[in-house]
Amino acid sequence: MGAGRYSALSLLRGALGGHRHWGRAWRAGEPRGPYDVIVIGGGGHGLATAYYLAKDHGIRRVAVIEKGWIGGGNTGRNTTIVRSNYRQPQLQRLLEYSLKLWHGLSDELNYNVMFSPRGxxxxxxxxxxxxxxxxxxxxxxxxxxxxxxxxxxxxxxxxxxxxxxxxxxxxxxxxxxxxxGGTARHDAVAWGFARAADNLGVDIIENCEVTGFLREGNRVTGVRTTRGDIAAGRTGICVAGNSGHVAGLAGLKLPIExxxxxxxxxxxxxxxxxxxxxxxxxxxxxxxxxxxxxxxxxxxxxxxxxxxxxxxxxxxxxxxxxxxxxxxxxxxxxxxxxxxxxxxSFDGSPIIGETPLDGLYLNGGWCYGGFKATPGSGRLYAHLLATGQSHPIAAPFDLARFAQGRTIDEAGAGPMPQNR
Amino acid sequence: MLLIPCPHCGPRIQEEFAYERSADSVVRLDDAPDVAMTALFSRANLRGEEAEIWVHAQGCGQWLRLTRDRMSHAIRSVEPL
Structure with a gap:
């Protein structure tokens, strides 16, 4: 798997050999279910989720399925800003948790994500x-x-x-x-998490679009994809930008446009x-x-x-x-x-939590501020997918908050996404 | 950029108009709480055609119902509301 551990020595060895020995950074994964957890969406958040599922929780039968290629979606389209200076305490806790992970991320992943805390x-x-x-x-x-x-x-x-x-x-x-605060190299974040997750045995399956869900009553038991049905114990949607579309395949309507x-x-x-x-x-x-x-x-x-x-x-x-x-x-x-x-999302804050369907979870609604949350979002979502319980930092961001009047509205704009 | 055929003013640039909400998400004064909550916070958000409410804010000021494809940006119809 991968090309071994990256180091100054491996770079030097590469230089002597004309840099021809570098292999793929992750395997081309093939669907080989059943999996304990399937993460839908191979963006930074999805790959980080898979990495922390394997690393923190020891869950090795994990697949990330991606309709396109790694780094081809919003991960490669943002303006790479990383910060945690929000106004609402729930968002402060969430983004500060993430910012602390950013500060050690290159070492953690053995991959230079070029995090630059330039203010x-x-x-x-x-x-x-x-x-x-x-x-x-x-x-x-x-x-x-x-x-x-x-x-x-x-x-x-x-x-x-x-x-x-x-x-x-x-x-x-x-x-x-x-x-x-500062910036990071956005593609490198996806590539680094992909390589690190792959090294822990996660299958990263590209060019595989979800077309529906496998159901037993109110329980989701896997996904239908363009590369066949894949069974899973738990399924996590992690496709911000397309959450409405993917949740719609399960018959759900979300507070998201x-x-x-x-x-x-x-x-x-x-x-x-x-x-x-x-x-x-x-x-x-x-x-x-x-x-x-x-x-x-x-x-x-x-x-x-x-x-x-x-x-x-x-x-x-x-x-x-x-x-x-x-x-x-x-x-x-x-x-x-x-x-x-x-x-x-309809309060400007992300949604991380369970859905009305058993075995199906949601991480989305990041509005235009998801990149900075990549490592924190992944780690908290992994906690939810592994244990079935929300981490205390993620708990306020559940889907039920809208119906219960607990919205986290940084801009005070109400349920009008076009006014944010 | 959209070119929206206003039924009152003719084709005008998108910038004169403001999107309001999906046509199936209007909250009515006598709605039961759960119906109002669904209208406020639930969206089909289709990757395809949906009916929407817009207003010709910088033009005639009239409310309009647009049927529009959110993937191709093709506008099928614009009707006065």
């Missing part, structure tokens, strides 16, 4: 913004999560290319920075922005990738779509905002834009 900066554009950021910072510190409120001069020192003029379109008054979210990248340039820049007042965020491109994004497209393509007008919004903050960006060529399908 994640929220900008404040007015006195009211600064008051809001101060309130959030206090809430974070009370939870034991790092947050620094910094003034205008400190922001200017951090990113000298900001337009700090008093007549700027969006004047900058200060910011709130989480220094342990699928919307388009776009991102863009410029040509690569020398280092010019060495922190993650975000403005929640404008809704624009960007950072510089290790390759040098400025990667950014903004609002989703505000109406349901599974099309993986978006309207130019939304791109224009976020690019105009980015250029107003860093005018030098206007000199760069945009080389690419793309879109992903996001699970917009």
């Amino acid at each position: 994640a900066l929220f900008l404040g554009h007015s006195d009211a913004d600064m008051a809001r950021l101060a309130e959030r910072g206090d809430a974070l510190i009370a939870m034991g999560i790092d947050a620094d409120l910094i003034d205008r001069d400190a922001v200017a020192r951090l990113v000298p290319l900001f337009d700090m003029g008093r007549d700027a379109r969006w004047p900058i008054e200060g910011g709130l920075i989480q220094r342990r 699928s919307h388009t979210l776009q991102a863009w990248v410029t040509e690569p340039v020398k280092p010019m922005i060495d922190t993650v820049v975000m403005s929640q007042t404008l809704h624009c965020y960007f950072s510089q990738s290790d390759k040098g491109g400025i990667v950014g994004g903004g609002d989703p497209d505000f109406f349901p779509s599974y099309a993986q393509r978006g309207a130019p007008i939304r791109l224009e919004d976020s690019i105009a905002q980015a250029i107003s903050l860093v005018p030098a960006l206007s000199r760069l060529r945009m080389v690419r834009s793309w879109a992903g399908v996001t699970d917009m």
Whole structure:
């Protein structure tokens, strides 16, 4: 399995041999059920789930089934931002749990996920913004999560290319920075978890789309796929973007709508922005990738779509905002834009829990913020799939919260995904 | 980008319109609690054609019922509501 353990020595040996000895990082899995657990969806979250099922819980008969290829869905389409500075305590606990895993992830997986804790900066554009950021910072510190409120001069020192003029379109008054936040290489996260899970015996089955569920009364006993029926003790849906579609195959309706979210990248340039820049007042965020491109994004497209393509007008919004903050960006060529399908949940928070069907579990509803949660989400979902019980950190995110009035609404926007 | 044929104004760009909700998810004042809860929080969210309620917010202001494919973005029909 795999090409053995990666190390400086294996790299050196590779260099002497012209790097021709590197093998596949994971086997091409074939369905060979029955499995103890099937995870539907080979994105970062699904692969992390499979890895922690094998590692934490010793469950070895695990399959990840993926309709396309590993890294071809939302895992490879996000803007790679990692942070835990949320407002609601439930989300703070969830994302901080994940952030702690990010900090040791490359060692854990023996795979360089290029996690770069370069700081994640929220900008404040007015006195009211600064008051809001101060309130959030206090809430974070009370939870034991790092947050620094910094003034205008400190922001200017951090990113000298900001337009700090008093007549700027969006004047900058200060910011709130989480220094342990940053970015990671998104494909590497999927590949690293795939390889590590494979090493523990997990079958990763690509090009295998779920077309239905095997049922015995109210119990789900496996999945129907384009590569035949596969039986499983427990089945976990982990297909954010397509949760509505897959749950629909089991006859379920979810508090989720699928919307388009776009991102863009410029040509690569020398280092010019060495922190993650975000403005929640404008809704624009960007950072510089290790390759040098400025990667950014903004609002989703505000109406349901599974099309993986978006309207130019939304791109224009976020690019105009980015250029107003860093005018030098206007000199760069945009080389690419793309879109992903996001699970917009009806309170803006993810759903991790059981479904009304026995043996069928759900992890989805990540809206446009799932990447940062990858290791934490996987580990908590593995706990649920292995034990049948939610981990205390995941428990508030159950599906029943909507009917019981326990929504976790970070934006205070109500059940309207297009208003988030 | 969608080109939406408004029955009142003719074909207009998507940006003039605002999506409201799926047509089967309208909450009525006299709905029983469980019916209202389903309308508020449950969506078929089909990877295919669904009827939706939109409003021509930056145009005539009228409410519309669009039948639209969420995969191909093809609009089958637009009717006044």
